Amino acid sequence: MGLVLITRFTLLEAMRRRLFLAVLILSILIVAAFAILLRIVMNASLGNSGSGFNTQLTELGEGAIITVLAIWMVYLLSSTLTIVFTANMISGEVEAGTFALIVPKPLTRVEIVLGKWLGYALIVCVYTALLFLSFLAVIHWQTGYWPTDALSALGLLELGMLALLGITTLGSSLVPTMVNGAIALMLFLGAPTASIVQFVVQIFKPTSSPTVQPVTTIINLIIPTDALWHGASFFLLPPAANLLTLGISLPTFNTPFTSGQPITPALLIWAALYCIALPALAALRFHRRDL
Amino acid sequence: MTQTYGEPIIEVEGLRKVYHRLVAVDDVSFVMHRGESFGFLGPNGAGKSTIVKVLTGLVAPTAGTVRILGQPVSNLAMRRRIGYLPELPTFHRWLHAKEFLRFHGRLYGMRGMALEKRCREVLELVGLAGRENQKLGTFSKGMMQRIGLAQAILNRPELVLLDELVSGLDPVGQRDMRNLLRQLKSEGMGIFLNSHQLADVEALCDRVAIINEGRILKVGAPQSLFDEAPVFMVRASPIHKELLHRLGSVALAVQQDEHDPCLLYVEIQKDEQAADIAEIVHACGSRLYGLAPHHRSLEQLFLRTIDASHQRVPAEFTKL
Numbered sequence: 001m002g003l004v005l006i007t008r009f010t011l012l013e014a015m016r017r018r019l020f021l022a023v024l025i026l027s028i029l030i031v032a033a034f035a036i037l038l039r040i041v042m043n044a045s046l047g048n049s050g051s052g053f054n055t056q057l058t059e060l061g062e063g064a065i066i067t068v069l070a071i072w073m074v075y076l077l078s079s080t081l082t083i084v085f086t087a088n089m090i091s092g093e094v095e096a097g098t099f100a101l102i103v104p105k106p107l108t109r110v111e112i113v114l115g116k117w118l119g120y121a122l123i124v125c126v127y128t129a130l131l132f133l134s135f136l137a138v139i140h141w142q143t144g145y146w147p148t149d150a151l152s153a154l155g156l157l158e159l160g161m162l163a164l165l166g167i168t169t170l171g172s173s174l175v176p177t178m179v180n181g182a183i184a185l186m187l188f189l190g191a192p193t194a195s196i197v198q199f200v201v202q203i204f205k206p207t208s209s210p211t212v213q214p215v216t217t218i219i220n221l222i223i224p225t226d227a228l229w230h231g232a233s234f235f236l237l238p239p240a241a242n243l244l245t246l247g248i249s250l251p252t253f254n255t256p257f258t259s260g261q262p263i264t265p266a267l268l269i270w271a272a273l274y275c276i277a278l279p280a281l282a283a284l285r286f287h288r289r290d291l
Numbered sequence: 292m293t294q295t296y297g298e299p300i301i302e303v304e305g306l307r308k309v310y311h312r313l314v315a316v317d318d319v320s321f322v323m324h325r326g327e328s329f330g331f332l333g334p335n336g337a338g339k340s341t342i343v344k345v346l347t348g349l350v351a352p353t354a355g356t357v358r359i360l361g362q363p364v365s366n367l368a369m370r371r372r373i374g375y376l377p378e379l380p381t382f383h384r385w386l387h388a389k390e391f392l393r394f395h396g397r398l399y400g401m402r403g404m405a406l407e408k409r410c411r412e413v414l415e416l417v418g419l420a421g422r423e424n425q426k427l428g429t430f431s432k433g434m435m436q437r438i439g440l441a442q443a444i445l446n447r448p449e450l451v452l453l454d455e456l457v458s459g460l461d462p463v464g465q466r467d468m469r470n471l472l473r474q475l476k477s478e479g480m481g482i483f484l485n486s487h488q489l490a491d492v493e494a495l496c497d498r499v500a501i502i503n504e505g506r507i508l509k510v511g512a513p514q515s516l517f518d519e520a521p522v523f524m525v526r527a528s529p530i531h532k533e534l535l536h537r538l539g540s541v542a543l544a545v546q547q548d549e550h551d552p553c554l555l556y557v558e559i560q561k562d563e564q565a566a567d568i569a570e571i572v573h574a575c576g577s578r579l580y581g582l583a584p585h586h587r588s589l590e591q592l593f594l595r596t597i598d599a600s601h602q603r604v605p606a607e608f609t610k611l
Contacts, residue, residue, distance in 0.1 A: 002398065005394070005397050009394060013383065013385065016385045017385065097377070097380070098382060098383055100377040100380065100381075101377065101382070101395065101439075101442065102398065103349055104348055104349065104370060105370060105395065105399065106367040106370040106371045106398065106399065106400065107367070107398060290310075290344075290349070290350045290351060291349040291350065
């Protein structure tokens with residue numbers, strides 16, 4: 001029961017904080033601006049191309065590229081929101097002294113941490129889903145493109161957000177808010193390192209790929225957000241058969257920002273465990289902490 | 292007349308708390324009984340807040356045992372029966388007063404109409420009726436203290452733990468809070484009070500423990516706690532060496548006032564010796580203008596106790 005109360009309280013707090021309102025308004029503006037810009041671009045594109053089957057293919061190709069770019073922006077926006085919104089989840093309450101009234105009440109510390117985590121997980125997941133679907137809807141309206149595996153892409157994106165939330169949850173039970181925010185941000189920005197290194201190696205020294213692989217795997221194990229994004233990007237692309245008709249092979253999409261292969265089941269299981277283990281460790285740490 | 296109390300509601304045995312290398316609380320033991328109010332009196336940094344944090348489960352003890360209402364601190368059912376107001380409480384400023392009380396009431400397991408009714412009652416009790424829909428962010432320090440007390444007594448606790456009750460309150464607010472706590476005490480609520488204000492413990496506590504540097508120095512009723520030898524103010528003229536010498540032979544200590552050369556403070560073993568003082572003054576050829584008992588304030592006695600624990604001054608008669 002304590003867990004539900006803390007979750008509800010966290011949701012109420014998020015609604016009341018001006019940060020949430022500001023993010024919501026700005027997100028609506030971004031989607032609106034994107035819709036207007038896409039409309040202009042598509043009108044110009046249609047004016048330059050012919051008609052019939054080729055036009056449709058062009059639209060779909062552009063739709064797929066725009067989708068990957070737009071959802072990458074969703075990934076960046078949601079990740080930033082997750083870090084900014086949750087870096088003070090526990091440390092903020094400890095620093096402010098507000099836990100001094102809540103902790104002595106008849107509920108366990110585990111309920112407090114997991115209640116707060118659940119509240120923020122709901123906020124982050126709903127926000128990501130709304131932004132994701134809004135961008136896809138705009139793209140579909142303008143280009144007719146809708147990824148066949150959109151929900152799989154969304155699932156991986158959400159898992160990425162939960163992994164990031166796990167990092168900030170654990171961090172806020174260990175270190176002050178500023179330090180936690182800085183660590184989460186550094187990890188998040190450092191995560192694409194593996195993809196960039198692998199991309200460079202593939203171009204300049206393909207024979208070294210097996211040597212680089214363990215490093216990439218370690219980075220993905222420490223912070224799986226980038227690997228999850230790559231997994232999501234795969235599901236945003238048209239099916240392989242459609243790409244082949246356009247003369248494009250899947251490995252073409254192996255870039256630092258996209259992937260031509262689905263995420264491996266092992267990494268998917270690791271990411272799921274990561275999302276569960278980090279908040280659990282945070283609860284364990286908070287359980288033993290002097291306030 | 293000795294007062295009898297019920298079963299123990301706070302039992303602390305050999306409590307020790309060390310933060311890194313700093314010993315905040317060192318081998319503290321005490322018992323508080325049902326029906327009594329108990330206070331911890333000590334300067335800032337004495338270890339009072341650490342003890343109350345251990346009692347409320349905010350801090351884990353390094354060693355020792357603590358039982359509240361017969362249960363360990365971690366017992367959730369027991370926590371429904373206590374209330375706590377921390378020192379300088381900080382609240383979620385975006386909440387309205389009623390929302391704040393509702394949230395804490397629900398944490399206590401209270402629901403529905405009973406909770407709504409109790410919220411109204413406690414707001415009335417702490418003098419915040421009509422402020423239900425005001426944001427806590429707009430509250431003054433005194434109002435914060437009042438709403439904090441309201442949440443501490445929301446669940447009609449058997450024991451309420453208060454850390455520095457009147458900080459932030461003006462004199463009228465302090466009087467109101469003391470009166471309210473006296474009323475709650477008369478209704479059977481146990482009160483554990485941490486304070487560095489003697490007036491609080493004197494007004495509210497049946498027993499007081501003086502604490503300094505993490506150790507209990509004395510425990511007893513506020514009036515008996517500073518039970519010391521009587522001191523008499525002697526106004527006479529002239530004051531000369533022989534007079535001082537003869538007074539010194541019968542008194543425990545003699546001290547001449549810094550500002551008034553005709554005023555002496557004479558510490559004696561018992562009140563009856565006052566007549567001997569008068570005789571000595573006359574025998575030495577001086578005129579006696581006044582002889583009256585000097586009541587040292589609790590504050591002076593408290594400071595003497597703390598100073599003695601620091602061994603900054605000798606235990607015998609010192610400057611008053």
